[in-house]
Amino acid sequence: MSWKDKASAYLPEVEKFLQEIVKGGEGELSKHYGMMRYHMGWADENLRPAVTSTGKRLRPLLCLLSCEASGGDWREAIPAAAALELVHNFSLVHDDIQDRSPFRRHRPTVWKLWGEALAINVGDALLILACKAMEELPPNKFKECCQILNDACLMLTEGQFLDLAFEEREKVSIDEYMEMIKRKTAALMAASAQMGAVIATEDKELTERLRRFGESLGMAFQVQDDILGLWGEEAVTGKPVADDLRQRKKTLPIIYALDKEPSLQALLAGAEWSEAEVAKALEIINRSGAREFTESQALSFYQKALEELNGLGQDSEAVQALRELASFIVGREY
Numbered sequence: 001m002s003w004k005d006k007a008s009a010y011l012p013e014v015e016k017f018l019q020e021i022v023k024g025g026e027g028e029l030s031k032h033y034g035m036m037r038y039h040m041g042w043a044d045e046n047l048r049p050a051v052t053s054t055g056k057r058l059r060p061l062l063c064l065l066s067c068e069a070s071g072g073d074w075r076e077a078i079p080a081a082a083a084l085e086l087v088h089n090f091s092l093v094h095d096d097i098q099d100r101s102p103f104r105r106h107r108p109t110v111w112k113l114w115g116e117a118l119a120i121n122v123g124d125a126l127l128i129l130a131c132k133a134m135e136e137l138p139p140n141k142f143k144e145c146c147q148i149l150n151d152a153c154l155m156l157t158e159g160q161f162l163d164l165a166f167e168e169r170e171k172v173s174i175d176e177y178m179e180m181i182k183r184k185t186a187a188l189m190a191a192s193a194q195m196g197a198v199i200a201t202e203d204k205e206l207t208e209r210l211r212r213f214g215e216s217l218g219m220a221f222q223v224q225d226d227i228l229g230l231w232g233e234e235a236v237t238g239k240p241v242a243d244d245l246r247q248r249k250k251t252l253p254i255i256y257a258l259d260k261e262p263s264l265q266a267l268l269a270g271a272e273w274s275e276a277e278v279a280k281a282l283e284i285i286n287r288s289g290a291r292e293f294t295e296s297q298a299l300s301f302y303q304k305a306l307e308e309l310n311g312l313g314q315d316s317e318a319v320q321a322l323r324e325l326a327s328f329i330v331g332r333e334y
Contacts, residue, residue: 014060066200069197091160096111
């Protein structure tokens with residue numbers, strides 16, 4: 001089975017678990033849960049049931065495939081997979097507020113529709129529901145998986161802090177940026193692969209190898225996101241071309257270009273941008289070789305991820321699916 005076939009077989013079970021846990025709320029509280037369901041992609045803006053964009057569900061799939069690749073039954077990892085997705089979505093709700101993002105997955109964000117206060121509460125609730133999902137794990141795996149998830153959540157907040165702090169700085173080094181995304185993005189993907197393995201086996205070397213695989217994959221995922229944030233097609237990504245540039249984000253290609261082309265700093269410092277200035281800034285970035293550099297970094301992290309899989313010493317159906325998933329992540333256009 002390909003990774004897409006695995007996803008088609010496994011993810012509906014995760015979705016069923018998620019919908020069961022993100023339910024409830026009678027009377028006034030129905031709106032609270034309705035907003036959560038809206039963000040998860042199961043309700044429209046009027047909070048009526050409607051399947052819209054639910055996101056890629058990569059972290060749950062990574063968890064389930066890692067469990068199977070470690071010799072376990074993927075079904076036992078469903079609570080962990082659901083918890084990982086809930087944590088991811090908690091972070092997205094809060095990120096949207098902090099970044100002032102009006103859209104996610106081609107739809108208005110929760111804070112844009114219902115205000116910051118209610119959106120913060122929605123994010124908090126998703127995090128607590130993630131903790132409740134973990135209660136359904138096999139008892140002998142509960143403590144270790146909770147420790148892994150808690151560590152990843154703390155790292156995620158550290159990464160978000162650094163990301164916000166970088167917005168106030170004129171210069172950020174590539175090394176500093178890599179440390180930030182290792183926390184903000186890669187930590188949860190590392191936890192996804194590690195938790196799946198922990199549920200399947202007591203082999204510490206194997207679980208650590210899959211953790212490193214997930215971390216490298218997470219780094220590749222974020223670097224690819226940086227490419228799409230500048231050069232992705234609006235019809236595919238749902239965001240304007242050069243969206244990261246318009247928001248003055250210090251992503252990897254922009255950091256690289258700032259070092260190579262000092263004239264870019266003056267443009268970034270401007271209060272308001274015309275379309276001509278956005279085009280000029282993008283031209284400078286292209287001239288700097290930033291795209292080629294960023295693509296090479298994504299490829300490097302992808303190759304590190306594959307090395308960890310090769311080190312497992314097996315080529316099972318699940319391991320092959322993980323290879324294919326890694327290839328998709330680096331080559332994706334959305």
